[in-house]
Amino acid sequence: MSRILDDLRAAYARAWVRVKGNMRVKTWFLWEVVLPTIFMASVIYAYYNLDAPRIFIGFVVVGTMMMNFWFNVLWGMGNVLYWEKETGNLEVFLLSDRPIYMLLLGMALGGMLNTGIRSLAILLIGIFVFGAEFNTGGLMPATIVFLLTLAALYSLGLMFSSLHLVYGRKGIRINEILGDPISFLSGQYYPISVFPTVLQALASLLPLTIGLDGVRRALLLGQGLGDLYIHILGLGIMVMILLPLGIWVLNHMVEKGRRDGRLIMRWL
Amino acid sequence: METAIKTVDLVREFKTSRGVFRALDGVNLEIPSGMIYGLLGPNGAGKTTLIRILSTLLLPTSGDAYVGGYHVVREAQKVREIINLVSGGERPGYGILTTRENLIYYAMLYGYSRREAEERVEEVSRLIGLEDFMNKRLNELSTGMVQKYSLARGLLNNPRILFLDEPTLGLDVENARSIRKLIRRLVDDGYIETILLTSHYMYEVEELCDRIAIIHRGRIIEEGTVEELKERVSSHVIYELTLQRVDGDLDFLRELDSVIGYKVRLSDVPGEARLRIIMAYEDISRVIGLLEKKMYRVKRVVRDEISLEDVFLKLVGRGIDE
Numbered sequence: 001m002s003r004i005l006d007d008l009r010a011a012y013a014r015a016w017v018r019v020k021g022n023m024r025v026k027t028w029f030l031w032e033v034v035l036p037t038i039f040m041a042s043v044i045y046a047y048y049n050l051d052a053p054r055i056f057i058g059f060v061v062v063g064t065m066m067m068n069f070w071f072n073v074l075w076g077m078g079n080v081l082y083w084e085k086e087t088g089n090l091e092v093f094l095l096s097d098r099p100i101y102m103l104l105l106g107m108a109l110g111g112m113l114n115t116g117i118r119s120l121a122i123l124l125i126g127i128f129v130f131g132a133e134f135n136t137g138g139l140m141p142a143t144i145v146f147l148l149t150l151a152a153l154y155s156l157g158l159m160f161s162s163l164h165l166v167y168g169r170k171g172i173r174i175n176e177i178l179g180d181p182i183s184f185l186s187g188q189y190y191p192i193s194v195f196p197t198v199l200q201a202l203a204s205l206l207p208l209t210i211g212l213d214g215v216r217r218a219l220l221l222g223q224g225l226g227d228l229y230i231h232i233l234g235l236g237i238m239v240m241i242l243l244p245l246g247i248w249v250l251n252h253m254v255e256k257g258r259r260d261g262r263l264i265m266r267w268l
Numbered sequence: 269m270e271t272a273i274k275t276v277d278l279v280r281e282f283k284t285s286r287g288v289f290r291a292l293d294g295v296n297l298e299i300p301s302g303m304i305y306g307l308l309g310p311n312g313a314g315k316t317t318l319i320r321i322l323s324t325l326l327l328p329t330s331g332d333a334y335v336g337g338y339h340v341v342r343e344a345q346k347v348r349e350i351i352n353l354v355s356g357g358e359r360p361g362y363g364i365l366t367t368r369e370n371l372i373y374y375a376m377l378y379g380y381s382r383r384e385a386e387e388r389v390e391e392v393s394r395l396i397g398l399e400d401f402m403n404k405r406l407n408e409l410s411t412g413m414v415q416k417y418s419l420a421r422g423l424l425n426n427p428r429i430l431f432l433d434e435p436t437l438g439l440d441v442e443n444a445r446s447i448r449k450l451i452r453r454l455v456d457d458g459y460i461e462t463i464l465l466t467s468h469y470m471y472e473v474e475e476l477c478d479r480i481a482i483i484h485r486g487r488i489i490e491e492g493t494v495e496e497l498k499e500r501v502s503s504h505v506i507y508e509l510t511l512q513r514v515d516g517d518l519d520f521l522r523e524l525d526s527v528i529g530y531k532v533r534l535s536d537v538p539g540e541a542r543l544r545i546i547m548a549y550e551d552i553s554r555v556i557g558l559l560e561k562k563m564y565r566v567k568r569v570v571r572d573e574i575s576l577e578d579v580f581l582k583l584v585g586r587g588i589d590e
Contacts, residue, residue: 006379013376021364088360091325092421096377097348258327261282264320 010098014106015113022114032114033121040064040122043189044130058134058220061126063188063212065119069112069150070182070208073157074175076111077104078164082171091264100254101247104161108154138218141225145218148235149211155239156207158246162253166262186212207238271337272301272429272462273322278331280317280486291317293486294331299464299479301429304455306477307466308580314486315466316355319431322464323353336428351429354422356437359414363407367398367417370406371424378425388424395459396420396450412443419450423459430454432465436472448476474576482583489583497579504528504582505547506572507555512565514541520562526551531577531587540567546581 022028040060047056081104084090093103126132160178164171185199186192186208192200203209214231217223225232257263280292292314299305307315320326322335324344332339338346361370368389375385393399396416401409409417415435422430435451436444454460467473473480474494482490482497490497514532521527530545545555556566581587 002379009379009381010377013373016376017362017365017369017373020369021362024364088355088358089362091353091355092360092374093377094325095323095348095351095353096374096425097345098377258325261326264325 007102011102011106015110018110019113032118037125055220057130058132060189061132062216065122066212067188068115068119072111072115073153077107077157078161080107081161082164134219135222138222141228142215142218145214145231152207152235152238155242155246159249162250165253210234269300273299273335275333278333279329281329291486301462303478304463304476306473306480308473309483313483319433323431352422352427353431354418356434361406366403368402374421375424392420392423428461430460430463470576484584498574501579501582505550506578507545507552508570508572509543509566510568511541529581529585546578
């Protein structure tokens with residue numbers, strides 16, 4: 001019990017460092033809120049121009065909010081872990097005998113808070129500037145789907161991080177490979193029903209696609225838990241598989257790093 | 269006396285593009301507790317590899333190593349509970365955070381609650397003399413202060429055994445002296461039971477360490493106190509010669525059977541060089557004769573006392589930084 005508490009303290013400590021560090025950069029509001037809103041605004045104006053139904057505004061806002069969390073997984077976990085190694089922080093962490101997934105949990109929680117602030121700002125701008133409308137009755141089911149999506153995404157993040165640990169700078173390429181294609185496949189700004197069937201099937205395997213669809217159904221169409229049980233079940237199964245698998249892969253890669261010396265080598 | 273660290277036939281190999289490189293080649297060491305133990309060797313001798321294995325960050329290829337009686341592979345968790353590692357020239361931490369915030373973070377990794385971490389950090393900062401720098405951002409600290417900060421970090425978990433990898437690397441004379449005093453005090457005042465320190469600075473090892481092992485090409489080639497090591501070359505003859513100029517190497521000196529090793533360094537006087545030479549027996553007149561034959565003008569000849577540098581010269585045949 002005491003060991004679990006100590007491990008959680010380590011995760012809390014890493015989250016604290018991340019939030020504190022982020023807030024200390026005086027221009028954080030510009031990077032975190034203003035810039036991400038600009039692209040969203042351009043898509044919304046495109047829909048305005050096409051006289052698209054109003055529901056599309058909310059559709060884009062939800063897409064932008066959730067995509068932030070995916071980019072946080074890619075750039076805020078794997079990439080940061082690589083820098084932790086290069087700066088010697090990872091060595092210090094490993095010396096403390098805390099499991100490495102607690103370091104990543106801390107990074108993820110800190111990142112979630114930062115991303116959460118960004119997403120909240122995007123939501124408020126979406127509502128008050130662009131007039132997005134949401135069904136407040138769908139808030140609870142949307143929250144459940146959203147949390148399950150986060151758990152699945154961060155479990156995937158554990159696996160990607162281990163690749164950064166082993167492949168060093170080449171890991172950045174993995175982020176590029178997984179960034180835009182997943183943003184495209186998961187339907188950030190449009191319903192995936194516009195895709196051919198094969199692409200739709202492929203997209204449905206991604207937790208982000210299921211999560212986006214579930215949250216949109218809840219918040220835009222007012223669907224309840226009963227309507228979303230397939231989304232919840234699918235995401236739940238994904239978490240049950242991806243989380244232990246992510247932890248196993250990460251631990252395996254750390255041991256491999258100890259064996260082949262990559263944990264202590266820099267600038268690979 | 270209790271053994272703090274023990275290695276048995278320790279081997280570590282690395283795969284490289286040119287084949288297998290053996291960084292440690294059967295290291296056998298037994299380090300008693302209650303002392304500062306120095307691992308002296310040139311760059312690439314295997315010092316850092318050994319420390320990384322002992323601190324469980326790297327697995328050995330073969331052989332065994334024990335720290336505090338625990339096996340570094342089979343009981344790695346127990347080892348981590350009693351050790352810490354500080355590497356010179358590194359700056360782990362987050363530049364945007366203050367020294368205090370960084371240290372609180374590291375303390376919390378060791379299971380301290382936020383309040384306990386704050387208390388522990390204050391305690392350690394007083395011990396190290398960091399109080400005036402606690403509210404400065406890490407990226408604003410000088411190299412010397414960063415090294416003190418790193419030492420403070422290494423003490424947060426109250427380790428029994430502390431590994432210091434080149435602790436004064438890159439520091440100026442004054443800061444290096446201050447760090448050495450601190451290290452000595454940590455053991456003398458009982459804050460740390462045993463320190464294993466690696467260095468390629470002779471004077472640092474000579475000044476700080478109770479016992480020394482000389483490591484060269486992954487092997488321990490000599491071990492003992494500074495006095496014991498000097499005693500082992502006491503029958504040898506040491507001279508320091510001042511030469512007008514040195515261009516090219518002086519390997520022709522090795523033609524003389526008496527010459528065991530030599531080291532050349534630039535003198536403070538421009539254009540002059542100092543040649544330190546170790547001989548198996550008195551043969552300085554032939555050395556001077558050979559130098560002059562090769563057109564080197566010898567300005568001064570002084571017979572010198574044996575230093576740790578001479579022990580290294582005798583064992584390896586060249587200086588530690590050559």
